Amino acid sequence: MNGRPIAFVLTAAGAVAVLVFGIFREEIGEVLFNAAML
Amino acid sequence: MGAVFPNAYVQGFLSAALYQGSLKSVCSPLLNCYACPSALFSCPIGTLQHFMVTGNVPYYGAGSLAVVGASVGRMTCGTLCPFGFLQDLLYKFRAWKVAIPVWTRYFRYAVLVGLVLVIPYLTHENWFSKLCPMGTLIGGLPWVTLNLNVRSMIRALFWGKIAILLFFMTTSTMVKRPFCRAICPLGAVFSLFNKSSFLQLAWNPDTCTRCGKCQKICPVDIRPDRNRTNPDCLRCLDCTRCPSLKLTTVFHKEPFGVPSSGTLGAGEPSEVPAR
Numbered sequence: 001m002n003g004r005p006i007a008f009v010l011t012a013a014g015a016v017a018v019l020v021f022g023i024f025r026e027e028i029g030e031v032l033f034n035a036a037m038l
Numbered sequence: 039m040g041a042v043f044p045n046a047y048v049q050g051f052l053s054a055a056l057y058q059g060s061l062k063s064v065c066s067p068l069l070n071c072y073a074c075p076s077a078l079f080s081c082p083i084g085t086l087q088h089f090m091v092t093g094n095v096p097y098y099g100a101g102s103l104a105v106v107g108a109s110v111g112r113m114t115c116g117t118l119c120p121f122g123f124l125q126d127l128l129y130k131f132r133a134w135k136v137a138i139p140v141w142t143r144y145f146r147y148a149v150l151v152g153l154v155l156v157i158p159y160l161t162h163e164n165w166f167s168k169l170c171p172m173g174t175l176i177g178g179l180p181w182v183t184l185n186l187n188v189r190s191m192i193r194a195l196f197w198g199k200i201a202i203l204l205f206f207m208t209t210s211t212m213v214k215r216p217f218c219r220a221i222c223p224l225g226a227v228f229s230l231f232n233k234s235s236f237l238q239l240a241w242n243p244d245t246c247t248r249c250g251k252c253q254k255i256c257p258v259d260i261r262p263d264r265n266r267t268n269p270d271c272l273r274c275l276d277c278t279r280c281p282s283l284k285l286t287t288v289f290h291k292e293p294f295g296v297p298s299s300g301t302l303g304a305g306e307p308s309e310v311p312a313r
């Protein structure tokens with residue numbers, strides 16, 4: 001139980017880092033393009 | 039609400055055209071087909087597959103899902119997912135009820151790795167989207183109804199998709215949420231976060247009588263008093279009708295107050311004897 005807050009902080013930090021890296025790589029435009037091509 | 043809000047672009051049905059505004063850049067944390075005429079958001083699984091098909095790592099799609107998973111675990115499956123809601127409704131039908139073995143949960147990880155990541159990367163085809171029953175229900179069927187050109191393109195694959203949809207709709211009348219438990223790759227992603235998400239389920243061993251009613255009302259047939267962070271748990275909070283279970287946060291050490299002496303600390307499930 002005691003390690004769970006630490007696990008959460010590490011997981012959340014990793015998740016935000018991956019998301020921000022994706023935004024930095026301008027993947028949002030690729031997602032919009034994919035949705036438009038359906 | 040989960041079925042209505044992500045599909046609020048009603049104009050799509052009237053004009054037979056997809057919404058292509060800026061909201062489509064957002065991956066909804068639900069299994070909601072973005073080919074549905076009224077869909078406002080992108081399907082996260084379709085987005086992951088698209089990047090695999092083009093040979094790229096889906097950082098944005100994976101990051102979006104990871105942020106939601108780290109916040110609430112599988113809660114969107116239990117509270118917002120329209121296909122989960124449909125399965126819950128179908129289970130209310132009076133039919134022969136059966137339980138599926140626990141090991142079937144591992145299929146969803148195989149579907150995630152195989153049909154969503156590896157096979158699309160190797161074949162350059164969105165194989166999960168081609169077979170997804172939710173896509174057939176709110177994407178394929180409306181388009182076949184609305185558009186004559188789409189109707190003329192019907193091939194054997196479409197009838198295969200209909201068969202898959204009918205299979206899951208039929209089994210949903212007998213088994214609690216069969217698609218969510220055994221197949222859903224989105225649930226597989228979120229279930230990885232159940233142990234470390236911000237929102238957690240708390241169990242009070244002082245008041246729990248181990249009556250098992252929580253399992254009876256659980257949409258995926260689990261015992262939250264035995265494992266509060268079960269990867270199958272949808273965080274639908276149905277079990278919190280029992281005063282021994284409640285929603286808490288990962289930072290809350292004593293959600294039920296300080297435990298009385300001689301009992302377990304705030305619910306360590308491994309120490310609970312099986313009945």
